[in-house]
Amino acid sequence: MAQPSVHDLTTDAMRACHDGRLATDRASRAALYEKGRALGEQAVSADEKSADAHFALFCNLGELMRIDGELSVSSIMGFRRMMKELDRTLELAPGHLDALSARGTLLVRLPSLLGGDPDKGEHLLRRVIDQEPQSVNARISLAKSYCQRGRHEEALHLALEALNLAQVQQRDDFIPEAARTVAQLRAVGNKAN
Numbered sequence: 001m002a003q004p005s006v007h008d009l010t011t012d013a014m015r016a017c018h019d020g021r022l023a024t025d026r027a028s029r030a031a032l033y034e035k036g037r038a039l040g041e042q043a044v045s046a047d048e049k050s051a052d053a054h055f056a057l058f059c060n061l062g063e064l065m066r067i068d069g070e071l072s073v074s075s076i077m078g079f080r081r082m083m084k085e086l087d088r089t090l091e092l093a094p095g096h097l098d099a100l101s102a103r104g105t106l107l108v109r110l111p112s113l114l115g116g117d118p119d120k121g122e123h124l125l126r127r128v129i130d131q132e133p134q135s136v137n138a139r140i141s142l143a144k145s146y147c148q149r150g151r152h153e154e155a156l157h158l159a160l161e162a163l164n165l166a167q168v169q170q171r172d173d174f175i176p177e178a179a180r181t182v183a184q185l186r187a188v189g190n191k192a193n
Helices: 006-022 026-046 051-066 073-092 097-109 118-131 137-148 152-168 175-192
Strands: none
Touching (some): 006 026, 026 051, 051 073, 051 097, 073 097, 097 118, 097 137, 118 137, 137 152, 137 175, 152 175
């Protein structure tokens, strides 16, 4: 029986990451991300120079870490491995827009102790949006960063754009997060008024 191609493994790993975001219960999400991690590892093993394989592995490792919330002290080892995969993706393909968006998101979300840098992160996210005007995730991350930095009107504008794009593109994996972000920003705006 023929071995699956790196492309097929990578595609299946990214599908598992996508499907995990849509799953409604923790057990299903964890199973899908574990499946995606295993497929990503197979893809990287088959072709260590495939940026997409490294990104698929990064995606599933990152979602596994987030399954019970954002970073915790117990997940530092997993964090290092996840970052290694993101770094390798960008080393192999410096213009990989999904990886640049992920890097920007991490830079705006992480504390400086773990390498966070909101200015640099926002710059990367704007670069992704400039190069890929249909980018949903970069808009959501940038909106959240703007909100944290007191730029509420710009944040709401970006979040509304992200929600509209996610709906038009039928990105069921991003619609809930975009809708939550819009609701949170509207609530912040109402408190300010």
